[in-house]
Amino acid sequence: MTLLAVHDLAVARGGLRTVEGVSFTLAAGQALILRGPNGIGKTTLLRTVAGLQPPIAGRIDMPEDTVAYAAHADGLKGALTVAENLRFWSRVFGGGDLAPALAAMDLVALADRPAAALSAGQKRRLGLARLLVARRPLWVLDEPTVSLDAASVARFADMVRAHLAAGGAALIATHIDLGLEARVLDLTPFKAKAVRAARPAGFNEAFA
Amino acid sequence: MIALLRRDLSLAVRAGGGFGLGVAFFLILCALVPFGVGPETSALQPIAAGILWLGALLACLLSLDRIFALDHEDGSLDLLATSPLPLEGAVAVKAVAHWITTGLPLIVAAPLFGILLHLPGAAIPSLLVSLLLGTPALSMLGAFGAAVTVGLRRGGLLLSLLVLPLYIPTLIFGTEMIRRGQDGGDTATPLLFLAGITAGVLALVPFAAAAALRVNLR
Numbered sequence: 001m002t003l004l005a006v007h008d009l010a011v012a013r014g015g016l017r018t019v020e021g022v023s024f025t026l027a028a029g030q031a032l033i034l035r036g037p038n039g040i041g042k043t044t045l046l047r048t049v050a051g052l053q054p055p056i057a058g059r060i061d062m063p064e065d066t067v068a069y070a071a072h073a074d075g076l077k078g079a080l081t082v083a084e085n086l087r088f089w090s091r092v093f094g095g096g097d098l099a100p101a102l103a104a105m106d107l108v109a110l111a112d113r114p115a116a117a118l119s120a121g122q123k124r125r126l127g128l129a130r131l132l133v134a135r136r137p138l139w140v141l142d143e144p145t146v147s148l149d150a151a152s153v154a155r156f157a158d159m160v161r162a163h164l165a166a167g168g169a170a171l172i173a174t175h176i177d178l179g180l181e182a183r184v185l186d187l188t189p190f191k192a193k194a195v196r197a198a199r200p201a202g203f204n205e206a207f208a
Numbered sequence: 209m210i211a212l213l214r215r216d217l218s219l220a221v222r223a224g225g226g227f228g229l230g231v232a233f234f235l236i237l238c239a240l241v242p243f244g245v246g247p248e249t250s251a252l253q254p255i256a257a258g259i260l261w262l263g264a265l266l267a268c269l270l271s272l273d274r275i276f277a278l279d280h281e282d283g284s285l286d287l288l289a290t291s292p293l294p295l296e297g298a299v300a301v302k303a304v305a306h307w308i309t310t311g312l313p314l315i316v317a318a319p320l321f322g323i324l325l326h327l328p329g330a331a332i333p334s335l336l337v338s339l340l341l342g343t344p345a346l347s348m349l350g351a352f353g354a355a356v357t358v359g360l361r362r363g364g365l366l367l368s369l370l371v372l373p374l375y376i377p378t379l380i381f382g383t384e385m386i387r388r389g390q391d392g393g394d395t396a397t398p399l400l401f402l403a404g405i406t407a408g409v410l411a412l413v414p415f416a417a418a419a420a421l422r423v424n425l426r
Contacts, residue, residue: 050290053426069290073283079222080215091211092291130287 001028003066003138003169004049009058010192013044017056017192024185026169028137031160031180034173036187042173043071043142045187049171050140068093068136070144074127078116082107082126085115090133101132104159106152120147128156131163139163139170145178153178209293209301216305230267230310231317237263238321249326256325257335257386263321264314264339265346265375271310272350273367275302276358276421285358289425295418303344303351303414311343327390334389338382338402345406348413349374355417359424377405 003026010020018041026032034042048055050069076085086098102108105125110118115126124147131139139160145153157178160170164180172178220227241259245251279285288298318339319332327335353371357363385398 047286050286052286052289065292067290069287071283071286073281073286075279075282075284075287077215077219077282077284079219084215084218088211088215089287092288092293094292 002026003028003062004171005061006049007059007061009045009048009060010056011041011044011048011053012056013041018044019187019190020057020192022058022185022187022190026138026171028167028169029164031164031170031172031182033178033180033182033184034171034187035175035184040187040191042187046071046140046142046171046173062138066136066138067140068131068134068138069140069142070127070131071142072146074123075130076115076123076126078114081112081114082118083111085126086129086133089130093134093136095133095135098133101129104132104155104162105129106155121149121152124148125152128159132159137168139168139172141170141172141174143174144172145174145176209297212288212293212298212301213305216302217308220305220309227309228313230270231313233270234263234267234314234317234321237266238324241325252326253328253390256322256327257331257383257390259325260318260322260327260335260386261338261342261379261382264311264318264343265372265379267314268310268343268346268350269368269371271306272354272371273357273364275306275351275354277354277363280358280424285421286425289421295421296414299351299355299417299421300348300410300414303348306351307344307347311339311347314343315339327386330392331386331390334395335386337395337399338385341399341402341406342378342382345378345409346375348409348417352413352417352420355420355424358421378402381405 005025007023009022011018022045024032034045036042044053046069047053049060050067075089080088083098083102086101090096090098102111105128107122107125107129110122115123118126128144144156148156153176157180160178160180163170238259242252245255276285279288289295315336318335322332322335350371353367356370357367360366381398381401385395385402388395388398
């Protein structure tokens with residue numbers, strides 16, 4: 001079953017095209033790793049797939065409510081505890097139990113700690129545990145391993161593997177090797193040509 | 209949606225959330241006015257209605273920029289936008305949370321502050337009703353302003369400039385209602401206008417605010 005089909009996609013950041021002509025499909029049980037130098041447009045591509053910004057050209061086909069998105073910011077509230085943060089996102093996404101998610105990211109002992117008192121790596125682990133309670137089939141992850149130690153990276157790779165085995169899919173932008181059996185898509189050949197996009201008269205980006 | 213409301217309320221109550229800040233500001237303002245214009249009843253009574261409503265307006269403005277700015281900073285807004293919750297609903301819930309943490313305490317405290325300003329007892333019911341009907345519109349219009357300025361650093365001042373003109377109709381009919389209550393006149397007309405403005409704002413502004421948020425999230 002195809003979860004995500006991207007056809008000839010072009011995306012732009014700040015009005016400038018970053019990558020264009022990108023096509024790929026992701027079926028249940030598959031993972032795709034995005035690679036490419038800084039600034040090529042990995043984050044922009046992921047935000048477009050997550051539906052946070054519209055594509056400049058091309059098409060993205062997927063069922064509704066498919067994506068769980070995780071980016072550089074984890075969406076945590078420092079005044080709430082680890083469990084409260086997770087419970088909130090679980091309720092918003094109409095999702096799953098906290099206990100397996102806390103266990104998967106080794107957060108059980110920290111459950112009653114305010115999120116403000118967590119280290120950067122612990123915050124990131126909590127941000128990743130959110131993926132489990134969101135119960136969405138397609139994980140769109142932007143540099144998920146930033147500030148994780150080696151053990152946590154292995155833990156995270158296990159989590160992704162279990163997700164794939166359960167019929168999920170993952171689209172991951174990362175620079176490190178996660179040890180997943182995944183296809184790799186290098187975005188370098190898709191870099192947009194440095195031509196200014198033709199804009200109709202009276203074009204206003206804010207209302208495009 | 210209830211989860212979002214509960215989270216916003218518990219964030220407001222916990223340390224650093226700013227709960228009660230609006231009321232404290234309101235109190236200071238009402239306590240300063242007699243120093244400025246003199247403590248005589250003849251000086252305070254005619255302006256009491258205006259001062260009370262202006263105080264409510266400014267107190268409401270204080271906490272507006274927190275509605276979306278904090279969620280934008282920590283990435284929650286991106287996640288909310290990708291959640292099953294419609295963004296319009298999230299905007300409405302956040303405005304409701306703002307009203308509960310700012311508007312409601314103001315309403316409760318207003319009669320007391322009215323006494324500080326020599327507002328006659330006969331005007332207290334119309335003061336309460338006008339605030340009860342008017343302040344939800346203040347929170348919702350404020351949420352729109354906060355959505356427009358969400359990506360901007362130090363957008364607070366711009367937010368005030370954008371939002372305060374939108375508050376004018378509510379201010380006019382709110383003060384008019386208290387003034388008529390004070391003089392024993394007919395309060396039905398300003399009451400209906402106030403309710404109408406609030407109903408219109410509550411119905412339409414969530415869509416405008418959600419559209420502004422979508423543009424700002426790109």
